[in-house]
Amino acid sequence: MDAVDVSKSRDLDKLLLRHGNLVDPGFSPGPDLRDDIREYVKILVVGAGGLGCELLKDLALSGFRNLDVIDMDRIEVTNLNRQFLFRLEDVGKPKAEVAAKRVMERVSGVEIVPHFSRIEDKEIEFYNDFNIIALGLDSIEARKYINGVACGFLEYNDDDTPKSQTIKPMVDGGTEGFKGHARVIMPGVTPCFECTIWLFPPQVKFPLCTLAETPRNAAHCIEYAHLIKWDEVHKGKSFDPDVPEHMQWVYDEAIRRAELFGIPGVTYSLTQGVVKNIIPAIASTNAIISSACALETLKIVSGCSKTLTNYLAYNGGEGLYTKVTDFPRVNDCLVCGPGILIELDTSVTLSKFIEMLEEHPKLLLSKASVIHGNGNLYMQAPPVLEEMLRGNLSKPLYDLMGRVQKDTIHVSGTSLLNEQKQSFSTKLRVLFKGADGVADMDTAIGA
Amino acid sequence: MIGLFKVKEKQREQAQNATRGGASVKKQSAGELRLHKDISELNLPSSCTISFPNGKDDLMNFEVSIKPDDGYYQNGTFVFTFQVSPVYPHEAPKVKCKTKVYHPNIDLEGNVCLNILREDWKPVLNINTVIYGLFHLFTEPNSEDPLNHDAAAVLRDNPKLFETNVRRAMTGGYVGQTFFPRCI
Numbered sequence: 001m002d003a004v005d006v007s008k009s010r011d012l013d014k015l016l017l018r019h020g021n022l023v024d025p026g027f028s029p030g031p032d033l034r035d036d037i038r039e040y041v042k043i044l045v046v047g048a049g050g051l052g053c054e055l056l057k058d059l060a061l062s063g064f065r066n067l068d069v070i071d072m073d074r075i076e077v078t079n080l081n082r083q084f085l086f087r088l089e090d091v092g093k094p095k096a097e098v099a100a101k102r103v104m105e106r107v108s109g110v111e112i113v114p115h116f117s118r119i120e121d122k123e124i125e126f127y128n129d130f131n132i133i134a135l136g137l138d139s140i141e142a143r144k145y146i147n148g149v150a151c152g153f154l155e156y157n158d159d160d161t162p163k164s165q166t167i168k169p170m171v172d173g174g175t176e177g178f179k180g181h182a183r184v185i186m187p188g189v190t191p192c193f194e195c196t197i198w199l200f201p202p203q204v205k206f207p208l209c210t211l212a213e214t215p216r217n218a219a220h221c222i223e224y225a226h227l228i229k230w231d232e233v234h235k236g237k238s239f240d241p242d243v244p245e246h247m248q249w250v251y252d253e254a255i256r257r258a259e260l261f262g263i264p265g266v267t268y269s270l271t272q273g274v275v276k277n278i279i280p281a282i283a284s285t286n287a288i289i290s291s292a293c294a295l296e297t298l299k300i301v302s303g304c305s306k307t308l309t310n311y312l313a314y315n316g317g318e319g320l321y322t323k324v325t326d327f328p329r330v331n332d333c334l335v336c337g338p339g340i341l342i343e344l345d346t347s348v349t350l351s352k353f354i355e356m357l358e359e360h361p362k363l364l365l366s367k368a369s370v371i372h373g374n375g376n377l378y379m380q381a382p383p384v385l386e387e388m389l390r391g392n393l394s395k396p397l398y399d400l401m402g403r404v405q406k407d408t409i410h411v412s413g414t415s416l417l418n419e420q421k422q423s424f425s426t427k428l429r430v431l432f433k434g435a436d437g438v439a440d441m442d443t444a445i446g447a
Numbered sequence: 448m449i450g451l452f453k454v455k456e457k458q459r460e461q462a463q464n465a466t467r468g469g470a471s472v473k474k475q476s477a478g479e480l481r482l483h484k485d486i487s488e489l490n491l492p493s494s495c496t497i498s499f500p501n502g503k504d505d506l507m508n509f510e511v512s513i514k515p516d517d518g519y520y521q522n523g524t525f526v527f528t529f530q531v532s533p534v535y536p537h538e539a540p541k542v543k544c545k546t547k548v549y550h551p552n553i554d555l556e557g558n559v560c561l562n563i564l565r566e567d568w569k570p571v572l573n574i575n576t577v578i579y580g581l582f583h584l585f586t587e588p589n590s591e592d593p594l595n596h597d598a599a600a601v602l603r604d605n606p607k608l609f610e611t612n613v614r615r616a617m618t619g620g621y622v623g624q625t626f627f628p629r630c631i
Contacts (some may be wrong), residue, residue: 026450033449035559040453115481131452143535144476152474165451190624194477197537205539208558209592210564231556301449369487373474375504384496386501412484425484 024303044130048095051136054290069113072098082283085382107288114386135172147193162188182292190310192336218265338426351393368413478535515585539568549616551599
């Protein structure tokens with residue numbers, strides 16, 4: 001049994017049982033490390049598509065035993081060329097469930113819990129159960145969501161350094177055709193998604209009047225059918241790209257439009273591509289990017305090598321080009337930044353708090369609007385909202401924030417920092433003096 | 448980080464029900480925070496008003512009504528719905544005109560042809576710029592970017608007739624085969 005075990009993890013053992021020159025300072029090689037990785041590390045794989053299938057397989061084969069996978073989609077025929085865990089008879093079944101089952105069948109000892117669910121439908125605490133979150137996603141929206149959740153766990157020390165036990169590392173892969181990226185996000189240490197949101201190019205959008213009046217190519221005809229003609233014919237019924245009849249209707253209309261203007265090139269697959277914004281996926285790009293992500297995960301956990309700092313770009317389009325860039329953090333990032341620490345008495349009202357911001361040397365913020373996870377607390381404008389929120393001004397901030405000892409809050413307004421009037425928005429870490437952190441329902445505090 | 452993970456796992460086993468110091472309520476997304484700032488800094492002309500049908504905590508969906516004080520559309524009231532996506536300001540808000548209007552750049556389904564809503568959107572733009580852009584469409588309707596082909600042709604070829612058509616539409620009536628409800 002022992003001999004089999006050793007041979008199965010032979011390659012891994014070379015990394016985990018021996019010292020090296022490029023290792024992380026905290027690296028302590030040995031069989032205990034290998035066993036601890038199996039026992040203690042819990043990883044969430046977000047997405048069970050092209051990248052997710054590869055990631056699950058790679059992580060399982062890298063010695064991780066406790067994996068969860070979450071995906072809201074069902075398997076489609078067009079997935080089968082690259083999402084290699086799925087078979088023809090799986091079409092229509094949830095991706096997460098089939099992927100988990102297939103990897104468990106092939107890799108002994110691994111336990112994979114599938115979640116057939118939207119990421120937004122899970123409780124925030126669900127995500128806190130994992131040591132690392134590995135992302136195999138295809139949308140900015142989903143990435144931003146997970147990034148917000150992971151950065152939400154981050155807490156800072158009084159000297160603005162991140163508390164290491166609250167860092168929730170993320171490893172993110174992304175591919176588009178022959179291009180891809182892999183990156184390591186240590187909230188509070190390396191840039192988060194919001195710090196580098198400009199890395200994602202804006203979507204190309206055609207002017208509506210071009211679509212309506214002067215279509216010049218096949219995509220224009222498809223977008224005309226999708227954005228203009230659909231609404232005209234289907235009063236009030238919204239278009240669903242996942243309903244084949246809807247897609248067929250758009251395709252038929254686009255063909256008609258193309259014939260009218262003598263434009264070639266409208267096909268059903270182009271219609272899907274334009275409407276769903278699909279870029280052809282290349283199996284090998286997914287494999288390369290996922291393997292980089294799995295390796296980074298292993299490095300973060302074990303310290304067997306320094307981790308990628310912090311963004312790897314890969315381009316296999318013409319020849320092969322790859323480069324690692326050390327992007328800087330945005331120090332006042334609203335999502336991962338430390339914000340400014342403010343200590344308050346539990347009796348401070350919202351209006352007093354807003355006054356204090358004006359005098360705070362790091363803020364000099366006048367006309368502040370305030371928002372907290374519990375809701376919109378105060379806005380200076382427009383009058384309709386100001387009126388709705390005015391009642392909050394006389395309430396203690398402690399109550400408005402749900403009577404917790406500390407939490408973050410966001411404020412925006414006009415700042416006079418650097419002797420210049422400027423529109424300013426920042427995160428604050430509010431700490432209440434004398435609060436024990438337990439909400440006490442019996443104690444009423446008068447406003 | 449394995450050492451940290453081990454410590455955490457042991458802590459979790461020991462204190463399953465311990466109360467956390469920090470709150471773990473859902474936090475606003477970066478898009479919502481940016482929108483909160485945009486809206487709190489709105490500086491609208493008196494001819495524009497904004498309303499929030501879902502109340503003070505849903506800023507992502509709102510309505511703006513514009514009452515031009517000049518030009519062809521003077522004294523009409525035109526309501527636009529705004530739908531802001533969680534990836535705002537990476538993506539422009541989705542804007543539709545709820546009021547049926549005879550206008551070269553707005554079609555009968557409420558689609559609006561305004562460059563900054565589509566091809567020329569930039570994250571540095573904001574809700575204020577979009578509202579001013581919409582306002583501008585009423586003071587300067589433009590026959591070169593037509594969405595309503597017929598209205599554009601009339602504006603280009605016969606501005607007097609265009610003016611009459613706009614009046615007829617705004618007071619409630621037919622222009623050609625199309626009925627426009629009163630909005631004045």
